Amino acid sequence: MFPVHEVVKLFYDDPAAASGEALVLEIRESGQFSDVILDRTIFYPEGGGQPCDLGSLGGIVLTQVVEDGQAILHRVEGRPSFKAGDRVAMVLDAARRRDHSQQHSGQHLLSAILEREYGIHTLGFHLGQTYSTIDISCPSMDADMIARVEKIAEFFIAEDHGFRVHACPPEDASSFPIRKRLPLGESVIRIVEIDGYDWVACCGTHVASAAALRLFAILSAEKYKGNTRVYFVAGDRAVAAMARGF
Template sequence: MTKRLYYEDSYLKEFRAKVLKKIKIDNRLAVVLDETAFYPTSGGQPYDKGVIQDVPVVEVVEEGDEIIHILKEELKEKINSEVVGKIDWKRRFDHMQQHLGQHILSGALMKLWGVETVSFHLGEEVCTLDIAKEKLTEEEAKKAEECTNEIIFDNRPVKCYFVEGEEELERSNLRKVPEKTGKIRIIEVEDFDLSACGGTHCQATGEVGMIKITKWEKRGEKIRLEFICGRRAWKDYFWKN
C-alpha cells in the first residue's frame, strides 16, 4: 500500500520514502514506494513527472492501493532503501490550476442553469469539459466564463478533506454524488462548490489566475467545452494580442 502524500499537501515538492518493490510494467522499469507525492493518472488528471534519486519518472499509474512509478532507467537503490523524490513543480502547479478551474467552471454551470458535468479531461494544451446541455450560446459561454472568473478573483479559500458514510455525504450537499462509497475526499470552494475529487488543487481560487473558454461544440446530446486556466490562459492572451 502506498500512502498518498498529495492528499495532505498538494504543494509538497520533495519527499523521502522507502522502496517497497522494484518491478517491470510492460517491459519498463518501475518502483513502488511506501509513500509518494507523485500523482498517478486518475479522474481526468494526468500523472506528475519528476525524479527519484535523479532518475526521471516518465509515468505514474495506480494499481489497487499501490502507486507505480515508471522510470527512464534502473534505480540503483535496493528494496527497503530510502530514496528522495522530487516533483516537476511547474507541471504539478499547472495541473492544480486547470483542475480547480474546472471545479469552479462546473460549479458556475450548475448554479447558472442547473447543468451537470459529465466528464473532464486535462490535456497537455487544453482542457475539455463535457456538459449535459444540448445547446450553448455565445452569451451563455460569456456568462459562465464571467461567473468563473469572479470566483477566481474573489480568492476564496479551498479546503480538502474526507467524509465517510452515506449520511455524511448527504449532509455535504455535493454538486454530484459519487458512485463509489466509503471514504470520500471532498474539495470545497468556500460558499460556492462542493465536489468529490482525488486530484491536486490550489489552496485559494486566486491561484488559478484566470479562465478562458476557447471553444465549444455539440457532441450528441452534450456540449464539449474547451478551456484553459492560469499560465496557459495568459500565454493565449499574449500571443493573440
C-alpha cells in the same frame, strides 16, 4: 521485499512538498521498465481525469505513476541502481503539478457555475496538454452565455474564494450538498468545496484558493453527440492564451 501497506499520500497530506525521501519497498520488472513501490510518495498517480505527476526518483526520470491496489507504481526506464530497502530522493516537476491543479480547479469552477446558474450537468472531463474540455448537458452555448460564465469565474478569482478539501467517511460525505453521485466502496471520500458554492467528490489535486487560477477563459464550444463540448484554459495557460489572442 517489504510488506506493501497503504502508501502515505504526501500529495494530499503535504501538497506543497516538491521534494522528499521515501523507502523503496519493492521493484517490479516490467519489460524495459521497472515499477518502484514506495512507502510514501509526493507523486499524484493518474486518475479522476487528471494526468499523473512526473519528476525524478533517485535521480532517474519518472515516465508514469499509477495506482495498483493499495500501492502506487512509479515507472522508470531500465533497471534502477537502488534496491528494496534503500531510501531514495523524490523530486517533483512542480510546474506540471501547478498546471494540472489549475486546470482541474478551473474545471470545478466552470462545472459549478453551469450547474448553479443554468442547471446544466457536466457529463465528462478531459485535461489535455494545451487545453481541457468538459461535455455538458445542453444542446448549445452561445456567446452571451460564455461571456456571463467567464464573468462569474472572474468574480470568484478576484474575490479569492477558497478551495477546501474535506476528507471524511461516506456517512459524513453524504451530508454535503454534492452535485454528483458519491463513489462507492471508498473508506475515505475527498469532498472539494468552493467556498460555500460547490461540493463534489474528487481525488485530484487543486489550488488552495481561486486567486491561484489567475485567469479563466472559454476558448470555444461546439455541438457534440447531442450535447456541447466546451474548450477552456485556466491559470498560466489562460494568461498565455490571452497574451497571444487565443
